[in-house]
Amino acid sequence: QSALTQPPSVSGSPGQSVTISCTGTSGDIGRHYNAAWYQQTPGTAPKLIIFEVRNRPSGVPHRFSGSRSGNTASLTISGLQPEDEADYYCSSYTDTSVMFGGGTKLTVL
Amino acid sequence: QVQVVESGGSSVRPGGSLRLSCTASGFTFSDSYMTWIRQAPGEGLEWMSYISDGGEARYADSVRGRFTVSRDNARSIVYLHMTNLRNDDTAMYFCSRGRIYSDFWGQGTRVTVSS
Numbered sequence: 001q002s003a004l005t006q007p008p009s010v011s012g013s014p015g016q017s018v019t020i021s022c023t024g025t026s027g028d029i030g031r032h033y034n035a036a037w038y039q040q041t042p043g044t045a046p047k048l049i050i051f052e053v054r055n056r057p058s059g060v061p062h063r064f065s066g067s068r069s070g071n072t073a074s075l076t077i078s079g080l081q082p083e084d085e086a087d088y089y090c091s092s093y094t095d096t097s098v099m100f101g102g103g104t105k106l107t108v109l
Numbered sequence: 110q111v112q113v114v115e116s117g118g119s120s121v122r123p124g125g126s127l128r129l130s131c132t133a134s135g136f137t138f139s140d141s142y143m144t145w146i147r148q149a150p151g152e153g154l155e156w157m158s159y160i161s162d163g164g165e166a167r168y169a170d171s172v173r174g175r176f177t178v179s180r181d182n183a184r185s186i187v188y189l190h191m192t193n194l195r196n197d198d199t200a201m202y203f204c205s206r207g208r209i210y211s212d213f214w215g216q217g218t219r220v221t222v223s224s
Contacts, residue, residue, distance in 0.1 A: 032209075036211075045216050048212050057212060089153060097169060098208070
């Protein structure tokens, strides 16, 4: 069960846009057309912010968006806010397991 | 509202056993997959297991054969039975609703394995 590949860190200034990539294989992201993204701030549980590649749960701001191309899913945060500083994890699944990316620390400069 | 609450975490010696509980409310538990995910100190998320509404379970390679998931639909509780615990099982253990993605998470229960 291989983890998905994310960049360890990204950064941006308030108001800018950042994109976090999540690379899997043809057996997970590429096959099932399915990726989810979670936001985690220190000391708290992860929070679902994107599911099924591009869908936002109720209450998640529209500045969070998801997409997929081939075996790579991406999370874009537009109009960065200071409160967006957090760790972000992607996930996908196979027929018998679920996997996470290693996480990306977003710093808002 | 939807709530998921984990309990049962504690300190245990290597080779020991522990049972975690996850009590759910605010949704139809018997129709829902439930998932266990853990996070070692300073590390990322690691999927461990899910259990279907019918009780079929899947496990990560790292815990298969040592951990067992079960559920009590009448009481809306899912259990994680952990045996032969190792130092690297030290983590915060989260319970969540869902299989492909987890839409509601508990706050976690901490397990420390140390001699």
